[in-house]
Amino acid sequence: QVQLQESGPGLVKPSQTLSLTCTVSGDSMTSGSYYWSWIRQPAGKGLEWIGRMYRSGATYYNPSLNSRVTISLRTSKSQFSLRLSSVTAADTALYYCARNVWRGHRDEGFDYWGQGILVTVSS
Amino acid sequence: QSALTQPPSASGTPGQTVTISCSGSSSNIGNNAVSWYRHLPGTAPKVLIYFNVERPSGVPDRLSGSKSGTSASLAISGLQSDDEADYYCVAFDDSLNGYVFGTGTTVTVL
Numbered sequence: 069q070v071q072l073q074e075s076g077p078g079l080v081k082p083s084q085t086l087s088l089t090c091t092v093s094g095d096s097m098t099s100g101s102y103y104w105s106w107i108r109q110p111a112g113k114g115l116e117w118i119g120r121m122y123r124s125g126a127t128y129y130n131p132s133l134n135s136r137v138t139i140s141l142r143t144s145k146s147q148f149s150l151r152l153s154s155v156t157a158a159d160t161a162l163y164y165c166a167r168n169v170w171r172g173h174r175d176e177g178f179d180y181w182g183q184g185i186l187v188t189v190s191s
Numbered sequence: 192q193s194a195l196t197q198p199p200s201a202s203g204t205p206g207q208t209v210t211i212s213c214s215g216s217s218s219n220i221g222n223n224a225v226s227w228y229r230h231l232p233g234t235a236p237k238v239l240i241y242f243n244v245e246r247p248s249g250v251p252d253r254l255s256g257s258k259s260g261t262s263a264s265l266a267i268s269g270l271q272s273d274d275e276a277d278y279y280c281v282a283f284d285d286s287l288n289g290y291v292f293g294t295g296t297t298v299t300v301l
Contacts (some may be wrong), residue, residue, distance in 0.1 A: 105290075107292075114194065114279065114292055114293070114294050114295040115230075115236070115279055115281075115292040115295070116292065117281075117289055117290040117291070117292060119289070120289075128288055128289055129289070130287070130289055131287060131289075164235070164236070166236075169241075174224070174242060175223060175224045175226075175241075175242065175283055176224075176226070176241045176242055176245075177224075177226030177228075177238055177241040177242070177281060178226070178228070178236070178238060178281070179238055179241075179247065180235075181235035181236050181237075182235060183233075183234065183235050184233075184235065
């Protein structure tokens with residue numbers, strides 16, 4: 069059974085960098101069918117896609133966050149991470165990691181998600 | 192970035208059918224696959240439908256997806272109390288080169 073688990077600080081000060089890690093178990097991260105993604109949900113709001121990374125190192129980010137976001141993989145540790153710089157209160161949200169499946173040109177959505185981790189931006 | 196448009200809420204009595212719409216544009220739904228997710232507070236979202244109409248194993252066939260043009264729908268038939276949750280549609284957007292989520296629909300079983 070594939071499982072994803074987010075970890076990291078639950079409190080970040082304004083202007084600092086938010087750093088989260090997602091640990092993947094139950095399957096290899098090196099399969100060519102998967103992108104590794106981050107998604108967030110601010111309190112009382114809907115889900116927002118942050119970005120994703122492929123095993124090749126290719127990254128794709130939400131344009132609204134592009135200049136502040138970095139996603140990286142550490143396949144040897146079955147982990148991928150999110151860094152979001154210069155955070156403000158607007159970045160307070162529940163952050164999810166998820167596996168995004170593409171088989172050829174066929175988008176099969178996000179099949180596995182972590183439970184989510186609440187990150188609050190406050191001094 | 193414009194989210195896909197869903198009705199804020201939908202409701203029905205046990206056994207009824209509820210249909211949730213998801214409206215987008217030619218750069219997302221019109222040209223890419225749609226997936227649907229059920230989300231309960233404090234839990235991981237669960238995929239219900241992917242590639243517009245396909246169900247993962249374990250998802251009952253009383254849940255079905257459809258797509259036409261720039262809109263998609265999720266139908267839940269034989270409504271049960273367990274169906275109370277938030278539902279989201281998602282599609283890849285060619286202009287953004289990334290995903291857009293729907294605004295979310297809260298389903299209530301009366």
